[in-house]
Each structure stands twice: as C-alpha cells, then as structure tokens.
Amino acid sequence: MKVNCIGGGPAGLYFAIQMKKLNPKHEISIFERNPQGSTFGWGVVFSDGTMDRLKNADEESYNQICHALNHWDDIEVSFKGRAIRSSGHGFCGIGRQRLLDILEARAQALGVSLNFEENIDVDNYRDADLVVACDGIFSQTREKYRTIFQPDLDRRKCRYTWLGTKKLYDAFTFLFVERPEGWFQAHCYQFDAETSTFIVECREETWFKVGLDKFDSQQSVAFCEELFSEHLQGARLLSNSAHLRSSAAWINFQRVNCARWHHENIVLLGDAAATAHFSIGSGTKLALESAISLAEEVNREPRLENALVRYEQLRRVEVLKLQNAARNSTEWFETISQRAQLQPEQFVYSLLTRSQRVSHESLRLRDAAYLSSYETWWYQENSGQSPAKLTPPMFAPLRIRALELSNRVVVSPMAMYSAVEGTPTDFYLVHFGSLALGGAGLIFTEMTNVSADARITPGCAGIYTDAQTEAWKRIVDFVHTNSQAKIGMQLGHAGRKGSTRVAWEGMDLPLVSGNWELVAPSALPYTAANATPREMNENDMQRVLADFVAAAKRGVQAGFDMLELHCAHGYLLSSFISPLTNLRNDEYGGSLEGRLKFPIQVFTAIRAVCPVGMPLSVRISATDWVEGGTTPEEAIIIASHFREAGADLIDVSTGQVSPEQKPVYGRMFQTPFADQIRAASGIKTMAVGNIFEPDHVNGILAAGRADLVLLARPHLADPHWTQRAAATLGYADQWWPKQYVSAKRQLETNLKRANQALGAI
Ligand SMILES: Cc1cc2nc3c(=O)[nH]c(=O)nc-3n(C[C@H](O)[C@H](O)[C@H](O)COP(=O)(O)OP(=O)(O)OC[C@H]3O[C@@H](n4cnc5c(N)ncnc54)[C@H](O)[C@@H]3O)c2cc1C
Numbered sequence: 001m002k003v004n005c006i007g008g009g010p011a012g013l014y015f016a017i018q019m020k021k022l023n024p025k026h027e028i029s030i031f032e033r034n035p036q037g038s039t040f041g042w043g044v045v046f047s048d049g050t051m052d053r054l055k056n057a058d059e060e061s062y063n064q065i066c067h068a069l070n071h072w073d074d075i076e077v078s079f080k081g082r083a084i085r086s087s088g089h090g091f092c093g094i095g096r097q098r099l100l101d102i103l104e105a106r107a108q109a110l111g112v113s114l115n116f117e118e119n120i121d122v123d124n125y126r127d128a129d130l131v132v133a134c135d136g137i138f139s140q141t142r143e144k145y146r147t148i149f150q151p152d153l154d155r156r157k158c159r160y161t162w163l164g165t166k167k168l169y170d171a172f173t174f175l176f177v178e179r180p181e182g183w184f185q186a187h188c189y190q191f192d193a194e195t196s197t198f199i200v201e202c203r204e205e206t207w208f209k210v211g212l213d214k215f216d217s218q219q220s221v222a223f224c225e226e227l228f229s230e231h232l233q234g235a236r237l238l239s240n241s242a243h244l245r246s247s248a249a250w251i252n253f254q255r256v257n258c259a260r261w262h263h264e265n266i267v268l269l270g271d272a273a274a275t276a277h278f279s280i281g282s283g284t285k286l287a288l289e290s291a292i293s294l295a296e297e298v299n300r301e302p303r304l305e306n307a308l309v310r311y312e313q314l315r316r317v318e319v320l321k322l323q324n325a326a327r328n329s330t331e332w333f334e335t336i337s338q339r340a341q342l343q344p345e346q347f348v349y350s351l352l353t354r355s356q357r358v359s360h361e362s363l364r365l366r367d368a369a370y371l372s373s374y375e376t377w378w379y380q381e382n383s384g385q386s387p388a389k390l391t392p393p394m395f396a397p398l399r400i401r402a403l404e405l406s407n408r409v410v411v412s413p414m415a416m417y418s419a420v421e422g423t424p425t426d427f428y429l430v431h432f433g434s435l436a437l438g439g440a441g442l443i444f445t446e447m448t449n450v451s452a453d454a455r456i457t458p459g460c461a462g463i464y465t466d467a468q469t470e471a472w473k474r475i476v477d478f479v480h481t482n483s484q485a486k487i488g489m490q491l492g493h494a495g496r497k498g499s500t501r502v503a504w505e506g507m508d509l510p511l512v513s514g515n516w517e518l519v520a521p522s523a524l525p526y527t528a529a530n531a532t533p534r535e536m537n538e539n540d541m542q543r544v545l546a547d548f549v550a551a552a553k554r555g556v557q558a559g560f561d562m563l564e565l566h567c568a569h570g571y572l573l574s575s576f577i578s579p580l581t582n583l584r585n586d587e588y589g590g591s592l593e594g595r596l597k598f599p600i601q602v603f604t605a606i607r608a609v610c611p612v613g614m615p616l617s618v619r620i621s622a623t624d625w626v627e628g629g630t631t632p633e634e635a636i637i638i639a640s641h642f643r644e645a646g647a648d649l650i651d652v653s654t655g656q657v658s659p660e661q662k663p664v665y666g667r668m669f670q671t672p673f674a675d676q677i678r679a680a681s682g683i684k685t686m687a688v689g690n691i692f693e694p695d696h697v698n699g700i701l702a703a704g705r706a707d708l709v710l711l712a713r714p715h716l717a718d719p720h721w722t723q724r725a726a727a728t729l730g731y732a733d734q735w736w737p738k739q740y741v742s743a744k745r746q747l748e749t750n751l752k753r754a755n756q757a758l759g760a761i
C-alpha cells in the first residue's frame with residue numbers, strides 16, 4: 001500500500017511506524033513543512049497508563065522514550081501563599097523534540113521516507129492508496145474539505161504561551177498568581193535533566209487588559225518572569241517562538257471536533273481530527289492511540305472504506321470521553337476568578353479532580369494520607385464540628401435554615417404517572433415509604449402540579465384539592481414517623497408540555513382524547529405533534545401565581561420540610577426564562593431580567609407564605625443545549641436573581657426545553673454547571689444527572705461542586721442506595737430502620753469479606 005502522510009508530528013510518525021511493523025512492504029512517505037530538528041513547544045507529559053500502551057505497540061521506541069523520560073509522582077499547587085502537595089499521580093515528561101527525534105529515527109530504520117521542509121497541499125498528493133492528514137490542530141487539509149469533514153471549532157477563553165525554563169520542578173507544579181487585571185496560572189514540569197516546561201495562561205480579557213497584545217516576544221517573556229519571579233527564583237524563562245509576533249506566541253486553545261474523519265482516500269488523524277486541552281496532557285496520547293488503531297484497521301480490512309469507517313467508530317468513543325474530561329478541565333482553568341474564594345485546601349482538591357476523571361477514591365489509592373487529612377478538614381469546614389472518626393463527605397449533616405439533613409444524598413424528583421385525578425395513590429405511599437427507609441437524607445416528590453390543567457399527564461400528581469393535601473400528608477407522616485429522611489415537594493406547571501400521555505404510552509405525545517388547553521409565554525408548540533399553547537395574558541399569570549401560592553400553602557399544611565419551584569425542563573416557568581420559548585415583547589419577555597420577571601414573582605410569592613425556617617430550592621436548566629438558548633453564563637445570573645429573592649439552593653439540571661437540544665452526556669455531565677453556579681454566585685447547589693456511584697457523590701461534595709447530590713434512576717433500581725453506599729465505604733453509622741438492622745450487619749460483613757478477598761489477590 002502506498003501512503004502519504006501530511007505532517008511529521010507524533011501522529012504521522014507513529015502511524016508510519018505501526019504500518020511498517022504490520023507490513024514492511026508498505027510504501028510510506030511523510031512530508032513535514034518544518035526543517036528536521038525544529039518544532040514548537042517544550043516538554044509533554046504522559047501518564048503511566050499511556051506508557052503501558054506504547055510498550056505493547058512498539059517496544060523499540062518505547063525503550064528509547066523510557067530512557068529519555070523524567071518521572072515524578074507529586075503534584076504541587078501554589079495558591080494564595082500556600083503550597084500543597086499530594087503524591088501517587090504517576091506522570092512522566094519528555095521533550096517534544098526528543099520524542100520526535102526518537103520516532104523519526106525509528107521510522108527511518110523501518111524504511112519510512114521522511115521529507116522535511118515540504119509544505120503540502122493535499123490535492124497534489126492524492127496519488128496514493130491512502131492520504132493521512134496528520135497536519136495538526138490548524139490542519140489545512142481539514143479546512144480545504146471543511147464541507148465534508150464539517151469541523152466544529154471551539155476557540156477557548158484563555159490565551160497561553162508555551163515557554164521553558166532551566167528551573168527544575170520536582171513535582172508537576174501549578175502556580176496561581178493574581179494581578180489587578182486578573183489571574184494567571186502556570187503549568188510547570190521537568191521533562192529532561194536540565195529543562196522544565198512552563199506554560200503561562202490567563203483569560204483573554206486579562207491578557208488584553210495587561211496589554212500583552214502590544215508586547216513583543218521578549219517583553220512578553222520578561223512580563224512572565226516578573227509575574228512568577230517568586231517561583232522562578234532567578235531562573236529565566238525561555239521562548240522557542242521568538243520568531244513569532246507576541247500575539248501569535250499567545251494562542252487561544254481550539255477544541256476540534258469533526259462530523260466525519262475520512263473522505264475517499266483522505267483520513268484525518270491526531271489533532272487534525274480532534275483535540276484535547278493541554279491541561280489534561282492527553283493530546284499526544286490520543287494521537288498515538290489513534291495512529292495505532294488506524295494502522296490496525298487499514299491492515300486488517302481489505303476494503304479501505306470499511307477500514308476507515310471502523311477506525312472512526314473505534315476511536316470516536318475514546319476521543320469523546322477524553323474530550324469531555326478535557327472540557328471540564330479547560331472550563332476549570334477558565335474560571336479561576338470564580339474559584340478564588342475557595343480556601344487553598346479545597347481549591348487544590350477541586351483542581352486535582354477538575355476533569356472528573358480522577359475520583360475521590362482514586363485519590364485515596366494515590367495518597368491515602370493526603371485524602372484522610374483533606375476529609376477531616378472538609379468535615380470540620382462543612383459541619384462545624386471535628387469528626388469523631390473519618391466520615392465520607394456524603395454522610396456529613398447539612399443544616400439549611402431550620403432544616404437538618406442527616407446526610408447529603410437526595411432522591412431526585414421523578415414523575416410516577418400513577419396519581420388519580422391528581423391524588424397520590426397507595427403506590428406513592430409505598431414508593432416514598434421505601435425510599436425513606438433506604439437512608440437518603442432528603443427525598444423529593446415528583447413535579448406536583450398546582451392545578452388540574454398544570455399537569456403534564458392525567459397520571460401526574462397535584463396539590464390543589466383537600467383530598468390531595470390529605471393524601472400527601474399521609475405520605476409525609478409516614479416518612480417522618482418511620483425514617484430519618486426529610487421530604488420536599490417539587491411544585492410545577494407543565495405549560496406547553498402539558499396534556500400528554502403517561503411516559504409508557506409515548507413520551508411528550510398529546511392525549512388521544514380529553515386534551516386540555518395549554519398556556520405558555522408564547523404561542524409556540526413543543527413539537528409539531530403537540531398542541532399550540534395560548535399566549536398568557538396578565539389574568540392568566542395572576543391565576544397561575546395564585547395557584548402556586550395556594551399549592552405552597554397546602555404543601556406547608558401537609559408537613560413538607562422544604563419546597564422546590566420547578567423552573568427547568570421547558571415547563572411553564574422554564575419556558576418564561578428561555579429565549580427560545582419566550583418571544584414576548586412586554587415586560588415579561590425580552591432581556592433575561594424580563595424573562596425572569598414572572599418566575600421570580602412566583603418564587604417571591606411562595607417565599608412569603610412559607611415559614612422562615614423552611615428552605616426553598618429552584619430547579620433550573622443551566623443550558624438549553626441549543627444555539628441561541630439559555631447559556632451556562634446566564635444560568636449564573638438566573639441563580640443570583642433567585643438567591644436575591646430568597647432561594648436557599650439551586651437544583652442544577654439542564655435541557656429538555658427544546659427538541660432541538662444537543663446535550664453532551666457522560667458521567668456527572670451536569671455537575672460542572674452546578675460547580676460554576678456555586679463558585680460564581682455563592683449560592684448552595686444541588687448536582688444531578690448520571691451520578692451513580694458513592695465515589696461520584698463524595699468527589700462532588702469534597703470539591704465543593706455542590707452541597708447536595710441528587711440521584712434519580714439509581715434510587716428506582718435500589719431504594720437502599722445510601723445504605724449500600726455506607727456499607728461499601730465501611731461507614732457504620734448510617735441509619736437503618738430498626739426492623740432491618742440484621743440486613744445491615746450481613747451486608748457490612750459480606751462487603752468486608754469481599755474487600756479482604758480482593759486485597760488478598
Ligand atoms: C501547550 C501545549 C502543551 C501540551 N502538552 C501535552 C502533554 O503534556 N501531553 C500530551 O499528550 N499532549 C500535549 N499537548 C498536545 C500535543 O502537542 C498534540 O496533541 C500533539 O502534538 C498532536 O500530534 P499531531 O501529530 O496530531 O499534531 P502536531 O504535533 O501538531 O503535528 C502536526 C505536524 O504537521 C505539520 N504540518 C502542518 N501542516 C502541514 C503541511 N501543510 N505540510 C506539511 N506539514 C504540515 C506541522 O509542522 C507539525 O509538525 C500539548 C499541546 C500544547 C499546545
């Protein structure tokens with residue numbers, strides 16, 4: 001097979017090596033525009049896990065790389081005059097040029113043709129069986145065929161410059177320095193016997209405020225030396241981009257995603273296809289692993305098209321996972337100013353777990369002493385008492401106004417569609433009863449509707465009649481009498497998403513018969529299949545507001561411990577907030593403040609009729625996941641408005657506002673929004689969404705991403721989720737109903753034995 005590779009970076013070189021190893025007869029040519037021995041940047045890091053993969057793929061280059069590596073275990077973070085270190089992280093660094101030298105020599109030895117100083121236009125090199133476009137993050141090939149590859153390029157909010165220094169850092173070191181214009185951070189690590197990488201980064205607006213756009217390269221380096229002088233201790237910073245204008249030496253990272261990775265005989269590889277922000281140090285790893293996969297598929301599959309399809313299928317998932325982690329990490333570094341109020345201990349924990357790939361328990365495995373001391377610190381900070389024994393964060397109590405929660409696990413609101421005329425049936429008594437016995441600190445009712453025409457479906461529960469209030473009181477009384485759980489009610493109005501069938505008869509589909517009139521801020525149907533709602537007038541709003549107030553009073557009467565106002569998921573109040581669903585041009589539309597006016601009026605009216613000691617939360621969709629919809633930045637403003645109106649907590653969900661939404665799912669995928677809202681507006685948050693392991697819950701709480709953690713589906717699968725979590729973590733003080741104590745003992749013993757057996761292996 002004849003192959004032309006455009007670009008002699010790690011992706012192209014490693015692909016060529018793999019191809020030659022699989023079949024020495026392949027004719028592989030690499031064309032690189034730079035001269036040999038000249039590249040951008042300094043050192044790159046690999047995790048120990050990446051190194052294992054390289055060993056399997058090519059032992060010769062692996063051995064050479066190992067020889068050139070600098071290995072370290074510690075991460076040190078310097079923030080507000082404190083330096084905090086943790087261990088067990090297992091990284092190694094290598095000079096980028098050294099890595100390229102090793103790969104070039106290996107490729108050459110295998111018979112690959114290396115051609116330097118050749119700036120290639122893909123169309124002049126299509127006369128091969130395969131053309132690999134491994135021409136980096138700014139790939140010209142990708143741009144030339146952009147209508148086919150459909151790149152989605154996301155220019156991020158920070159500027160960075162990649163420098164080096166002769167100061168040797170014995171840990172992966174993060175430095176944070178504040179200037180009047182904003183925060184600067186440096187990512188530093190030693191990568192050979194004499195040199196460390198020193199990447200300096202700041203928000204773009206900070207960069208402009210300082211005037212770095214007007215500095216030449218030397219001035220810019222001098223500025224960084226001065227800024228980090230305390231940490232450089234006299235060492236100089238070095239630039240290998242002196243030939244670039246300063247503004248070009250400071251780059252905005254670009255996240256690259258492409259709808260397609262191949263076209264006829266051209267295939268994208270490495271940064272040309274997909275990038276991962278340098279703060280998780282995985283771009284080269286992704287490029288190398290994709291190179292292995294592409295070579296394998298091309299050699300395995302006789303039809304090129306099939307091979308390229310399979311390569312894309314295999315790699316997309318892996319790439320997406322890393323890009324999710326990288327996105328979390330990028331956003332973390334972009335929002336330092338919001339996190340600056342954190343104490344150094346929590347700032348550091350938050351940094352270590354920022355990508356959501358390093359979990360609470362994996363930190364324990366890395367450095368048990370660090371984690372124990374952090375857990376103790378966290379417990380004291382968050383409960384005001386010293387823990388008698390080590391207590392995982394999820395079992396720390398929380399007081400909000402007069403409400404005392406015994407732990408921080410919450411059953412998220414879940415519609416059960418089993419009410420009759422809005423009245424909760426015995427199904428609800430058993431459902432909430434078993435959840436209460438299962439050990440969560442707080443359980444929420446489903447979206448409970450404030451009038452018959454506020455319901456989503458005929459099976460939805462309400463709280464607008466005396467019979468309903470009585471039925472709820474029976475449930476609340478059971479919970480209070482038989483468990484330590486508290487119970488909150490979520491109040492809502494379906495708006496344009498009402499008058500539909502129960503979930504198992506077709507989600508969001510209108511009723512076959514007996515539909516009722518829908519109201520909404522604007523006369524826009526949810527989908528073409530749904531009825532068009534009537535645009536609400538002042539009278540409608542007054543009536544709905546009165547319904548919410550009456551429902552809140554009934555909630556208090558039924559004995560609920562807290563109330564939540566449902567302003568998410570495209571239901572009535574949510575559709576006032578979103579610009580996609582509120583096209584009004586009166587005072588209840590237009591600007592975000594206008595769109596928030598009615599939801600805030602409703603909230604304020606509810607606050608006024610609830611006891612002062614009763615907490616109120618608001619569930620919001622922190623993003624609509626649609627261009628032109630609510631953004632995460634607006635979610636911070638929304639949260640601040642509710643906070644000013646007296647909300648105690650924001651329950652941070654996302655989406656379901658428009659069927660056009662394109663959510664990015666993953667583990668804990670909504671938690672970064674809760675984190676940002678909490679950091680920026682100072683209000684307590686509740687995190688929800690694909691959180692299913694005790695480790696997730698502890699990590700979220702310990703990092704200060706949220707104050708309570710909600711689990712929905714995991715509680716349907718196991719109402720005893722909290723008790724099981726306690727037994728798994730070896731926390732013996734978790735409450736169990738006295739009737740079930742024998743099960744507690746057995747579960748704890750069995751899990752202990754299983755752990756011991758694992759330890760013995
Ligand atoms: C500041 C920073 C720090 C990083 N740190 C790490 C890290 O610690 N760990 C890690 O794994 N990754 C890291 N990365 C990411 C890593 O550098 C990239 O993901 C990796 O280089 C991708 O390899 P590649 O071969 O796809 O692209 P590149 O390395 O960019 O190589 C592409 C090559 O194509 C050449 N080229 C471009 N156009 C043409 C053309 N028309 N004709 C001929 N040649 C052309 C370029 O000159 C270049 O040599 C970092 C990146 C940055 C910016």
Ligand SMILES: Cc1cc2nc3c(=O)[nH]c(=O)nc-3n(C[C@H](O)[C@H](O)[C@H](O)COP(=O)(O)O)c2cc1C
Pocket residue numbers: 412413414415416445446447490566568569619653688689690691710711712713714
């Ligand atoms: C069956 C079911 C019903 C739901 N009903 C509601 C609801 O009434 N109100 C609400 O705000 N969210 C509702 N949700 C969303 C959940 O509260 C939660 O946000 C979502 O399921 C993500 O959490 P999970 O990944 O733990 O399931 C419902 C979810 C499920 C699975």
